[in-house]
Amino acid sequence: DIQMTQSPSSLSASVGDRVTITCRASQSISSYLNWYQQKPGKAPKLLIYAASSLQSGVPSRFSGSGSGTDFTLTISSLQPEDFATYYCQQSYSTLTSTFGQGTKLEIK
Amino acid sequence: QVQLQESGPGLVKPSQTLSLTCTVSGGSISSGSYYWSWIRQPAGKGLEWIGRIYTSGSTNYNPSLKSRVTISVDTSKNQFSLKLSSVTAADTAVYYCARDRYYDSSGYYYIAFDIWGQGTMVTVSS
Numbered sequence: 001d002i003q004m005t006q007s008p009s010s011l012s013a014s015v016g017d018r019v020t021i022t023c024r025a026s027q028s029i030s031s032y033l034n035w036y037q038q039k040p041g042k043a044p045k046l047l048i049y050a051a052s053s054l055q056s057g058v059p060s061r062f063s064g065s066g067s068g069t070d071f072t073l074t075i076s077s078l079q080p081e082d083f084a085t086y087y088c089q090q091s092y093s094t095l096t097s098t099f100g101q102g103t104k105l106e107i108k
Numbered sequence: 109q110v111q112l113q114e115s116g117p118g119l120v121k122p123s124q125t126l127s128l129t130c131t132v133s134g135g136s137i138s139s140g141s142y143y144w145s146w147i148r149q150p151a152g153k154g155l156e157w158i159g160r161i162y163t164s165g166s167t168n169y170n171p172s173l174k175s176r177v178t179i180s181v182d183t184s185k186n187q188f189s190l191k192l193s194s195v196t197a198a199d200t201a202v203y204y205c206a207r208d209r210y211y212d213s214s215g216y217y218y219i220a221f222d223i224w225g226q227g228t229m230v231t232v233s234s
Contacts (some may be wrong), residue, residue, distance in 0.1 A: 001171065036155075042226075043224035050216070055220075088154075098157070099155040
């Protein structure tokens with residue numbers, strides 16, 4: 001199975017900050033990496049697919065990069081509505097799918 | 109605008125079978141190249157993919173749950189369903205249904221969960 005590891009597990013930041021979250025795969029997954037945002041009591045929302053492609057309707061302050069085993073999600077200038085938990089997910093394996101453990105982004 | 113809605117019992121007894129249905133509205137479950145997935149999330153924990161189905165009936169399951177999971181589709185009702193047998197307290201979670209969409213990027217096809225239901229809480233308890 002492909003394991004996904006995110007870091008950090010939690011992060012405190014202020015409005016306007018630039019924030020980076022990292023996701024590492026246990027084996028190469030090319031660019032088969034997606035990022036989701038989840039707010040309390042809500043379903044996850046797709047932000048980025050194929051490592052760096054922005055889902056329609058998602059603000060351009062969100063960006064993704066990486067390939068192989070190491071990936072990053074960057075928020076260029078944090079807005080109040082961005083405080084949430086973020087998950088990466090690999091879609092390299094056509095037989096199964098796995099998520100990272102999540103990164104909780106909190107207000108400093 | 110396609111929407112997904114989970115339904116089913118909120119309380120299941122240990123050793124019994126959990127059964128949930130996801131109803132697709134705003135579009136046909138058979139249109140386009142989509143898979144349809146179930147994902148769960150225990151309280152305060154991360155996301156776990158359970159399995160997916162294509163409208164042809166082909167399925168993929170999480171190896172850790174495969175022996176207990178059955179996902180089926182009813183195209184006439186625009187629904188797909190989850191059955192999880194021999195449940196224990198460890199199966200207590202919010203269960204989401206989601207659409208797997210294929211994206212074409214630079215000539216390669218990538219899949220992501222682009223539409224989710226609101227989720228339904230299932231508690232396993234006697």
